Amino acid sequence: xxxxxxxxxxxxxxxxxxxxxxxxxxxAIRQHPGCISAxxxxxxxxxxxxxxxAVWSSLEAHMNDFRNSPNFAEWRSHVNGRFEGQPELFHxxxx
Numbered sequence: 001x002x003x004x005x006x007x008x009x010x011x012x013x014x015x016x017x018x019x020x021x022x023x024x025x026x027x028a029i030r031q032h033p034g035c036i037s038a039x040x041x042x043x044x045x046x047x048x049x050x051x052x053x054a055v056w057s058s059l060e061a062h063m064n065d066f067r068n069s070p071n072f073a074e075w076r077s078h079v080n081g082r083f084e085g086q087p088e089l090f091h092x093x094x095x
Contacts (some may be wrong), residue, residue: 001036002059004020007088008079010048018082022050025078029054032071034061052087 022040029038029052036055043046043049057061066072 002056002062003092004052004054004056004062005090006052006054008050008052008083009085009087010050011082011084012048014038014082015022015048018048018079019050021078021082023053025075026052028071028074028078029066032061032066032069034065062091064078 008018008022008095011075019042022026026040031037034057038052038054041051041053054062056066
């Protein structure tokens with residue numbers, strides 16, 4: 001299993017839009033067969049920052065299978081144009 005952590009920073013003035021987009025789009029992530037779980041949290045100190053945490057069956061399930069699926073396009077359709085730059089993205093594994 002691999003845990004994906006992605007941090008999104010909202011474009012100023014689009015904080016609520018991004019938050020709602022993440023909540024709506026997370027269902028597309030959860031529907032992918034390689035996804036074990038997915039949730040989102042909002043930063044208390046910086047309300048324009050959101051963290052998506054998704055647990056995947058493998059790194060390949062996320063980076064290849066999901067990203068090349070219609071689920072990814074659906075997910076991104078809910079958040080595109082609402083965050084700055086690229087999300088900070090890392091994968092973690094228990095050791």
